[in-house]
Amino acid sequence: MDTPRKRGRPRKLRPVEGHGTERLSRAGLHEQAGRQLREMIVTGALAPGAPIVEADLCALLGISRTPLREAVKMLAAQGLVELRPNRSARIAPFDASHITELFEALSNVERIAAEYAAQRLSARELAHLRDLQETMEAHYRAGDLAAYFAINQAIHSAILAGAHNATLVEMHGWLFARAERARYFALGAHARWAESIEEHRAILAALEQRQSDTAGRLLAAHVMHTGTGVLARLAATAGAAA
Amino acid sequence: MDTPRKRGRPRKLRPVEGHGTERLSRAGLHEQAGRQLREMIVTGALAPGAPIVEADLCALLGISRTPLREAVKMLAAQGLVELRPNRSARIAPFDASHITELFEALSNVERIAAEYAAQRLSARELAHLRDLQETMEAHYRAGDLAAYFAINQAIHSAILAGAHNATLVEMHGWLFARAERARYFALGAHARWAESIEEHRAILAALEQRQSDTAGRLLAAHVMHTGTGVLARLAATAGAAA
DNA sequence: TGATTTTTTGTATGTTGAATACAATTTACT
DNA sequence: AGTAAATTGTATTCAACATACAAAAAATCA
Structure with a gap:
């Protein structure tokens, strides 16, 4: 069978792609990680005050440290995470x-x-x-x-x-x-x-x-x-x- | 011109820079980069709507892409930068x-x-x-x-x-x-x-x-x-x- | 039919996305 | 204390994606 190869330029039209999974893969890993982390923080799966060990969360989410760190930085700017120089970041305390x-x-x-x-x-x-x-x-x-x-x-x-x-x-x-x-x-x-x-x-x-x-x-x-x-x-x- | 090869960690950030400056160096590069970027955005050195080319800013600030990206993510969460998936981020428009x-x-x-x-x-x-x-x-x-x-x-x-x-x-x-x-x-x-x-x-x-x-x-x-x-x-x- | 414009296709280049490697610092242990 | 292990900070590398540009094909008009 002949393969209708489309090298180079993707078509202008983006017609039949409207399935939810597209969004996720398109979203970028740090975005996904950010969403998942927020969810975990909000629901308490990550307890207030708990230290964030990067390697652990990487393993948990199945990504490498780079996007995870970016996600953490965003959450820090949103006040859900507390950044400490040269120490583990912590889930923002909450009393x-x-x-x-x-x-x-x-x-x-x-x-x-x-x-x-x-x-x-x-x-x-x-x-x-x-x-x-x-x-x-x-x-x-x-x-x-x-x-x-x-x-x-x-x-x-x-x-x-x-x-x-x-x-x-x-x-x-x-x-x-x-x-x-x-x-x-x-x-x-x-x-x-x-x-x-x-x-x-x-x-x-x-x-x-x-x-x-x-x-x-x-x-x-x-x-x-x-x-x-x-x-x-x-x-x-x-x-x-x- | 051509940049001298910097492998590993070229910059000795721990020279004897007096006692007060220790704190600043300890802040972490992404923190410093964030501050400098914010300053540039606020003062208009980076114009609203201008695209952020990571490599350029890295050269300007003398750091690598990783901490720069983290800084950009934080600024994005603060609304000073607009993130676009797979495209250059932009300084947040302002009218x-x-x-x-x-x-x-x-x-x-x-x-x-x-x-x-x-x-x-x-x-x-x-x-x-x-x-x-x-x-x-x-x-x-x-x-x-x-x-x-x-x-x-x-x-x-x-x-x-x-x-x-x-x-x-x-x-x-x-x-x-x-x-x-x-x-x-x-x-x-x-x-x-x-x-x-x-x-x-x-x-x-x-x-x-x-x-x-x-x-x-x-x-x-x-x-x-x-x-x-x-x-x-x-x-x-x-x-x-x- | 021949020339010109428009549309499509192919390639090259630059930029972002993510992972890994290594240095430096903090923490734990004895 | 002093040393070893764990963990963060930064640089570099490679791959994926998007855009820009150039070439070719198709369509339009004289």
């Missing part, structure tokens, strides 16, 4: 005071976003938010925790996006990974379903009525509630990690 | 809309900090702020721009520190590099000396009286003023870079 700080910052970033969003949300974006709220309540009634959670996150993202400020979105993403880590720490800190739904409804109402101060205040309070919830659960679970 | 976004975010971060600071500043910290204000006014009267500028920055840092929230400080630093870049872009955007002094005085007064809302509002407005100043200067200077 109650960190969590307090984190949620203070996060709640206020979301407050800002809500304030802008109340002024800037388009009709379409508002409709989308209403849609998300309905879906979330449906999942709540159905008792589908995972789906509820996903939608909950989507709502926060939608509000952030509604501020129409990419820098704000970046900042939020920067904090969000750590917040997720906190949530994993305080496992099952979601007995607040009902209240959370109510709070979301109030926030949506404020956004619809373009009351930026109210929307901001409510959203900040909402985030702080989850923060204190996490803290309470953490204290209850007993010994915090260092 | 008027970016500046608008940036100062929106920055002013609100400082607002948050001021709100907390008004509640949390210790007597000693307040005294320090008063001190800084006096010094700044002295430099202003003496017409010493550089010194004025340094103190101005110190005041903002002191307010941030007064919020007693390291995460907030981190976020601020994250935005601040970009803000400095914007200021360098709009060169000489400081005809606002007199107003700026007055605004600072009002902010300090609000902090002393523990009026958190007022302090936050004033500081946010102050930052936004410098932002619009930068924008105006940029528009006046003519074509913005892409």
